[in-house]
Amino acid sequence: MAGSNGERFFLSSDINLPVTLRVESLEGDLQRYTEATLKNATDFALAEHSPVPDLFVECSLYIDGVLFGLPTKTRLAPIEKPYKWNEMITLSAKYRDLTATTQLTFTVWDVSYPRQEVAVGGASFRIFSKKKELKTGKQKLRLWRGRIADGAVVSSTPGKVPKHERGELERLDKALNKYERGQIERIDWLDNLTFKAIDRIKEEESKRIGQKNLHLVVELLSFMHPVAFQVCCDDLVLQSPRHQLVVIPDPEVGRQNPCENKQIKLARHVTRGVIDHELKPSITDRKEIARILQYPPTRNLNGEERQTLWKFRFSLTGEKRALTKFLKCVDWSDATEAKQALELMHKWTTIDIADALELLSHAFESEEVRGHAIDVLERTGDEELQSYLFQLVQALRFERSDKSRLANFLVQRAVHNTELANFLRWYLNVELADVVYAKRFWLVLEHFNESVAPPMAALLHHQSELLAKLCTIARDVKNVRGNLQKKIDRLREMLQGIMNELTSFEALPFPLDPTIMLIGILPAESSVFKSNLSPLRLTFRTVEGGKCRVIFKKGDDLRQDQLVIQLITLMDKLLKSENLDLQLTPYRVLSTSHEEGMVEFIHSTPLAQVLAENKTIIQFFKQFHPDEEGPFGISSPCLETFVKSCAGYCVITYILGVGDRHLDNLLLQQDGRLFHVDFGFILGRDSKPFPPPMKLCKEMVEAMGGMDSQHYSKFKMYCCEAYNILRKSSNLILNLLFLMSGANLPDISSDPEKGVLKLQEKFRLDLDDEEAVQFFQTLINDSVSALFPQMVETIHRWAQYWR
The missing domain is CATH 1.25.40.70 (Phosphatidylinositol 3-kinase, accessory domain (PIK))
Known part of the structure; x- marks a missing residue:
């Protein structure tokens, strides 16, 4: 468009491009943290022996004070000073979607500490100026030490220094930014002299006041012409001779033709x-x-x-x-x-x-x-x-x-x-x-x-009574002071004492599986898990004379886990309908309120414990399925089950974007089945920086005989076959997730549309079956290659993830 004086400009509503920027470097003296900043004295003692920080930048977009999409993280900065990333970041939002109060937030994190991430500092930055012009070019943002950037409309961590606090350095940085955007005329011989003078002033100022402030340098995308924010459809944006944007009403714009x-x-x-x-x-x-x-x-x-x-x-x-x-x-x-x-x-x-x-x-x-x-x-x-x-x-x-x-x-x-x-x-x-x-x-x-x-209503009423009593027990057990054994003793004491009616009652449907009728709890076979919430592990007797084990949680919202397990169960049925049984373990989960629920207990061992006690997965299987003539000294069915289950969960966790994977939430059963638990992070969200694209650890590959073995080739074949089968039902899976948009689940409610788009992207519907096979094989190869890095820095990052 052209303004009243003939100068051209763009409207933000017409720019169908994603918001793009470059995170460049960190300037200033990076002071290490005091003991009060860290969680405990042990971390402080370890920090003193770790003089080199591992830094990454987390960037988020806030529209009208609400987080849009998921945060984006850079790679770790090189260990030498100054800390530079020079990394391009492309966000999910497009310029046409932005509002006048849109903000970018930047938080620098240090992950060199053993058990925590420490916020170095954060800053918030408005994309549009007060004159509603899109900011472009390099921006130097002041970080608020030890604080996480917030995206509130009135931010408590503004990255731009207020006018009354600006000194000579800030004034020079602002002038340089205008020069780079072409708003100051270029005169080569004078520019060279000016740059030398600016460098001298910066050096003198730094020596005089010291670099007590931290600054993050970012570069925003520049356009051929200025970009004006279009307030609404009935306004026309013009440019004044001094490059200032003026908004005047136009009654014709926006009216129906x-x-x-x-x-x-x-x-x-x-x-x-x-x-x-x-x-x-x-x-x-x-x-x-x-x-x-x-x-x-x-x-x-x-x-x-x-x-x-x-x-x-x-x-x-x-x-x-x-x-x-x-x-x-x-x-x-x-x-x-x-x-x-x-x-x-x-x-x-x-x-x-x-x-x-x-x-x-x-x-x-x-x-x-x-x-x-x-x-x-x-x-x-x-x-x-x-x-x-x-x-x-x-x-x-x-x-x-x-x-x-x-x-x-x-x-x-x-x-x-x-x-x-x-x-x-x-x-x-x-x-x-x-x-x-x-x-x-x-x-x-x-x-x-x-x-x-009435008979069914009575049974459902008895279920509610059972859950209410279990809540009472869980609350009492959690409040017990002392070690785990004292909590277990208290649980059994209550079941044998004031709650002894739970040891024998009239048959009622098991809430997790109504086809099973429960008649009582066995106190001697019930226990408590070692966790902050102290979940109960209860063993019920059934009408048929069997036993049914369940985990009862109080203080945890299980609805997101319930959703993921439902989708895994559905995917298992879709695979089996195509004669592909990948030996999945879709255990049952039922949320009975926003802070309590039941989980089916599957007898299994965390992979971390398996490796700690047996060194390798194969050694673990040898205890239960030894076979001298079988592969690696174990029975063929056991290894085949392991390979299939690994393939199934690799594909499903990739599609659902399951995050926060570590060796404690990968569980192994004695028959060879591997399965995942704890789905607090989905749709690409992850609590750790640099998560792998595929949830495949090197110990799993080694158990298959390595990358050159026939079992690993089978694993890749199962992955690709399962991926194409699930792609055929992508519309069903997408619509199921779409219907959850109002459920207030943490990883969906913030941006339901983006969640569906993220899921759709994983299906790669733009590819045919053959191209999808090639894509997924490349994905597997990239994931496995990342598990055997050659550079020390990369090894350190992966070790932090799997720690």
């Missing part, structure tokens, strides 16, 4: 249906439509895409994947157009469950459209419905009324099936803590209680 509206109405008029019915898409149109159908459920359609789908709507009725996209292009405020769309919807070929789930998301408000999704779900069996029940309960948030058709459908199916009734009741019970939608969930739960048969 009556000619364009008339053209759209004529093109979509119901009387054109006969003409449109005969239209067939050309080869170019078919390619465009195929591209649109590949969009994830969160993607909005632009005007041209909406017109294309409407134009060829009659020819698309045989394409089941097109219905959800077609319904997105309808103008539901136009009664005539909406009526025609609904008539066409009922003539559409039957859609898949995945698309029916999408119609229940917040993107669709029409009750008839949501009712069409219920028509599809009514054809599913109870077992399949149970696989999606967790998400269907979450979809109640998006219903238009408290007693919707979805609510009636769930209640009617549950009252005729014990398993569905059990899980529906607990899923609804958990959501009663949602302040916004508590009333809606309560009404559905009340409807369920009124509809369920």
Whole structure:
């Protein structure tokens, strides 16, 4: 665009590029930390012998004070001073998405300490100036020592020094920045003299006052012309002769064009249906439509895409994947157009469950459209419905009324099936803590209680009583002062004393698996885990004379773990439906409230303990499956089970972006099955810097015989086969995650759209099966190569991750 004086500029709303910057270096004297800064005196003593810090920078984007996406981390800085990264960072947000108060936050972390990360300092930085011009070029930000940068609209860690505190150095830095952006005329002979004088002044100032402040130097992306923030659609941004941006109102901008509206109405008029019915898409149109159908459920359609789908709507009725996209292009405020769309919807070929789930998301408000999704779900069996029940309960948030058709459908199916009734009741019970939608969930739960048969209602009531007593025990055990044995003694004392009614009671369904009937707890076989929350490990007796072990947690929100296990269970079924059994262990998890729940106990050993006691995984297997004629002295079925389970969890944890993997949350069973636990970090979030792309440690590769063995080749084959099978069902998995957007789970609620996009990116839907195999093999090779680094610095980073 051009301003009133003919000078050109860009509008931020027109820039469809991701926010990009370069983190350059750290300037100033990096003082080490006092004993009070670190967690304990031991760390302080170790820090004194670690004079070289390991630094990385964490960059986040805040829009209107809310974190957008996930933080991005640089690599570790070289160990020599000065500390330089010179690393480009590309964020998920685009310039067109930014608001006038958007901020970048930078926190420098030191990870050289044994058991913690220490914040060196942080700074916040507004992307737009007070005159609403995008800042570009190099920026020198003052770090607030020992503080983590915050992205509040009024930040407590501003990176720019206030005017009243600026000295000669800050004034010179600002002038140099203008010079680099071309805002100061260049005169070579004078510039050389000026630069020498500036260097001399900086050196004198540094000697005089010392470098008591830390500064982080970053470089923002520069454009050919200035970039103005477009406040809203009814404003026009102009430039003044002094490169200052001025905002003046323009009443014509942003108003609807009556000619364009008339053209759209004529093109979509119901009387054109006969003409449109005969239209067939050309080869170019078919390619465009195929591209649109590949969009994830969160993607909005632009005007041209909406017109294309409407134009060829009659020819698309045989394409089941097109219905959800077609319904997105309808103008539901136009009664005539909406009526025609609904008539066409009922003539559409039957859609898949995945698309029916999408119609229940917040993107669709029409009750008839949501009712069409219920028509599809009514054809599913109870077992399949149970696989999606967790998400269907979450979809109640998006219903238009408290007693919707979805609510009636769930209640009617549950009252005729014990398993569905059990899980529906607990899923609804958990959501009663949602302040916004508590009333809606309560009404559905009340409807369920009124509809369920009295015998089943009594059993579910006894479940609640059992959970309440377990909460009392867990609270009492946690408050016991002393070692672990004292807590265990207290648990058994309570089960044999004031809570002895729990040792024998009338049969009731096991909340984790209602097909199992419990009749009591065995105190002698119950214990307490060594943890801050002191989870209980309880052994129940069953009607059949067997035993059922469970972990009861109080003070922990298990809903995210429950979601991940549900997706792993679903993926296991998808793989088995293609005759690929990767020996997964989808143990059961049930959250009974926002701070308590139950986890199925699987007899297993953490990989860290296996290696500490046996040196290698093979030595561990030799204790249970020795075979002199088998590979590495163990039985072939055991090793085959191990290889398959490693492959399955490598693929699934990669797709779901599971983070915080270490040798304590990788568990090994005696039959060879390896599985993962603890899913507090998903969708790419990780508590450690530099996480590996694949959750594959070197001990696992060594147990397969190394990279040149036939077992490792099988492992790669299983990985690639599983990856392609799961890619076929990507739409189902994406829609299940999309329905969780309102569930207030930490790794989803902050940015649901980005979470779905991150998941979609892992499927690489732009590749065919052969290209996907090559991509995944490269991914495996890169991951394994990283496990055998040649450089000492890289070894140190990986050792920190696996520590």
